[in-house]
Amino acid sequence: MKLRLTLTALALIGTALPALAEEVNVYSHRQPELIQPLVDAFTAETGITVNVAFVDKGMAERLVAEGDRSPADLVLTVDIARLMQIVDAGVTQPVQSAVLEANIPAEFRDPANQWFGLTTRARIVYASKDRVQPGEITTYEDLASDKWKGRLCTRSGLHDYNVALLGAMIAHHDAAYATTWAEGLKANLAKKPEGGDRDQAKAIWAGECDIALGNTYYMGQMLADPEQKAWADSVNVVFPVFQDGGTHMNVSGVAMTKSAPNHDTALKFMEWLSSDEAQRIYAETNNEFPVKPGVPRSALVESWGSFTPDTLPLSTIASERPEALKIMETVDYDG
Incomplete structure (x- = not known):
């Protein structure tokens, strides 16, 4: 299955076909090419397919309109404001994960576990x-x-x-x-x-x-x-x-939708995005700061000083x- 699906195709997944256990459907504010290296690495490691739909505007409104029928499991955003807009729309769910809590410092995640920062x-x-x-x-x-x-x-x-x-x-x-x-x-x-x-x-x-x-x-x-x-x-x-x-500091982050037809595999992807491997890919390909302590920044970012x-x-x-x-x-x- 292709990495990038249209919103129409994702909607068909949610309405015409049963949820597939080894898939994750993602609505992303981030350009697909920025996260494709992460998706490729995750799929190579786990065998789980990640379907990404780029949603430039109106993500919260789309999720509200889709309601329980939404095919989206996760949303990826590029700013704390957009994360909060989605949470405030009531279309996310809290995620309890010892892995996420261990990898992501408290100041970069929601106290109610509705969203988690992935990079700063x-x-x-x-x-x-x-x-x-x-x-x-x-x-x-x-x-x-x-x-x-x-x-x-x-x-x-x-x-x-x-x-x-x-x-x-x-x-x-x-x-x-x-x-x-x-x-x-x-x-x-x-x-x-x-x-x-x-x-x-x-x-x-x-x-x-x-x-x-x-x-x-x-x-x-x-x-x-x-x-x-x-x-x-x-x-x-x-x-x-x-x-x-x-x-x-600001963040790019992730939240799980309230509908999340592939809850368990979505959680695996969330946790993997906070892992050393994913954080290294973020650092090297996007020149962002890893949110997980101990993961090195890219050489270019290091050259800017502390x-x-x-x-x-x-x-x-x-x-x-x-x-x-x-x-x-x-x-x-x-x-």
Whole structure:
């Protein structure tokens, strides 16, 4: 059976055929090519087929509409906000697993066992090698300083990655402080927020701004792309910290659906994704940080240097999402 099935094909599996004991059906926010090495390794080791359907938008709504008839066993997402959207929609179930609890630190899993982080990534600063001196950026709070006026680029303030960062700022300070900080970021923008994180590195390369917010793993993607390598080569990777904490972290994660027609094999896949082998594949192919302690990072990631991850629980950051969205809309960040 092919790795990637259309949503229609997966729906037919759930409605026209009985569940197969040695299959796992996955709805994924992640591009199939990013997780195919994991799927191949798992199937080679266990003989279990993994069917992946890429769902860019509306995953929670689709699962709600499908209800108990959903063929999906697991969902893979790229951000704590999307994980929480699915959990809040009431379409997941708690998973009790000693393996997951042993492999995944508490700050990277849901206290109620509804979701589990699989990899982490840092929300960092891309800084021009030519126009920003080493040591000029130390904290996220400093990004709102007047010295960066007209020098900052970001993607939309309403994007999940930036909303999560703002949520962490609320948790570390309070909503009033976070509002002032968001206003400061907006005042420092060199141009209207647009594009993705890689576009911000391109803007620095083009001289449109000097610093930008971005996720760590995009650096690996740019360096591997001949058309984008110059963008990555033009910036330094800087790991800011909160004044009372560390570098902001987010996760890619997994949750089991409430319907889960292949519960037992789905659990095997979840547990395997937290194993040394799967974590190594994540590190080497996607340049993400393994969530399991002791699994080494890729050589490229190691070359960026050490940093202190923030220990603020992701569940706390997720709880601040509504307030963070409200702040971004109030300050009209994208306006």
